[in-house]
Amino acid sequence: MSPLLQTLVVAVIVLACTLSLLRRFLPRLSWQSQARLSYFLEREGRPAALRRLGLALRPPIAASASACGTGGCNTCQGCK
């Protein structure tokens, strides 16, 4: 595996982990950012591929806002 390919794979892994942590610890901010990006990509006049990507990126309606889902919960029956 070439160094360039290794760097690319590492970049994707680091990005995915960062996004997952943002979603966990800053759910509202992450939801808003995802929504903004999806609306930006879906605007009229954008190429069809970008609009499809925007549609795919559109976040679910409600963001989780409670402490549940912030990551530390260890047993919790209430946290789903």
Place this chain on the structure above:
Amino acid sequence: MSALNIALVGNPNCGKTALFNRLTGSRQKVANYAGVTVERKEGLFRTPGGRSVRVLDLPGAYSLDATSPDEAITRDVCRGALPGEPVPDLLVCVVDATNLRLHLRFVLELRRLGRPMLLALNLMDQARRRGITIDVAALQARLGMPVVETVAVKRDGAEALVAMLDGAVPPAPEAGEDHGDLHAQVSALLAEAVTMPERTSRLDERLDRWLLHPVWGLVILAAVMFLVFQAVFSWAGPLQDTLAGWISVLGESMGGALPDGPLRSLVQDGLFAGLGTVMEFLPQILLLFTFILALEESGYLPRAAFLLDRPMRAAGLTGRSFIPLLSSFACAIPGIMATRSIQDPRDRLTTILVAPLMTCSARLPVYTLLIGAFIPDQPVWGVFNLQGLVLFALYVAGIVSAMGAAWVIQKLRHTEGEHVLLLELPSYRLPNLLDLGIGLWERARIFLRRVTGIILSLTVLLWFLSSYPAPPEGATLPAIDYSLAGRIGRWMEPLFAPIGFNWQICIALIPGLAAREVAVAALATVYALSAANDAEAITSLSPLIAADWSLATALSLLVWYVYAPQCLSTIAVIKRETNSWKQAGFATGYLFALAYLASLVTYQLTAWLMS
């Protein structure tokens, strides 16, 4: 056929959650003490006749006159007054067949609501074993509602109930002479439909004579807890070594298969050094929970709450705080949520504020790592193991600190709570192996989910911050010294130097804020990246820190973890449960101050003694 909404309702500890699990195939926590369920839970199942049934598992309540937030949920759902919650089509009143005198009172109270109901006589196997005879037909006739027998922990224990749900919804029972004294009505019901043996529980009495003894009871409780921690260290050792060996072999072969480069470093120094080190502690965690779950199921824990009521009262708490504090040994979050069963708001707040001091399972990897590295594995008095003794001492330190903090908080607030403990002592029973297995599987799943979720993400991010920016041309120090994490660690070092923490520990403290175990993964990654060569990088973390740290530093870090509120989720839950940023801020502030102060004293004192 339309979906049927049913609600499982009844006194605490009558087996509602076990029945819920039996009906829906869910895996909610079951224990032999009151107050396990503090909020409504929902599940779905389909009867053999094809009917969809939506089941609500409600918190246990002794009366519709709610005295705590969890009882209020039950009252509101039963009355159809909870916003957004449809009125149940059928109330399934679950009662403990071995304790009908207490449980039927609530059934009669529920009957006054005039809603369709049926009665599930749970724990019928135990009732029969004790010689309790229940005339189901007579009970049915007297109550005016269908009565079915259930054994929620048995595979086919809910068949009669499911068959009943397949049919038409029974009509609401007639209130009849329901406005009199409920206790008198229960007595009349029992006289007509139930035959009790002369002594229902000779074994319970015999055991309680010792286990609830004001002196021997406490001695036995201390011995039980002590043995648990001894066992965690001695029995889990071989399993931990085997797991560590497998992880090491896998890490070496994976790393060897990749050419030199960033991906290899991520796999070797990040994933295997970091995550692998945390994974090694799975046997300890499972062993600890085997004991906790077995004690929960046996019915011993409410006795422990009863025994500890007096010491807890001295600290300004009540025995009611025991269950939330005990739950906090697994994780502070369910513990804080369990405080909903405490009626007095001041007692509840104090319990919430001290719950993070209980030693949650996430601290176990940190404790085990440091004890393994610095405390010699030697016998004490020929029977005990020194490492186990230290672990026990750390748990005791958490408990004693919580009591001390509660005392100070109550004194500062000039408040005195209601010190009345009303507690139902369930019968002793042998732990059900299936429930024990489910509980352990749940623990393992939660741990693995954390390892492959938040701990993985944080470890990868920490590896990235510890590897970039790359060192300049001609750099002589390890790459981590030039990285962002290295710089942050060096920047924090002066603040933590008085308590003996080096820059590597300072780096580990930051991701440890998200989950305590990540501190172990972070230390492993930082030391792997600081290594001079590959052979050193794949060395186990324990000998590396043993060579690099002083005993004073190790003890200081152990003490830090007894106190520090290093879990953002706990703080978030404190905010949610108290609805106050002030209380969340207070908890964070006092716990950090306590951690720093205790570590400072420990470090300076040990350094002085060693000099």
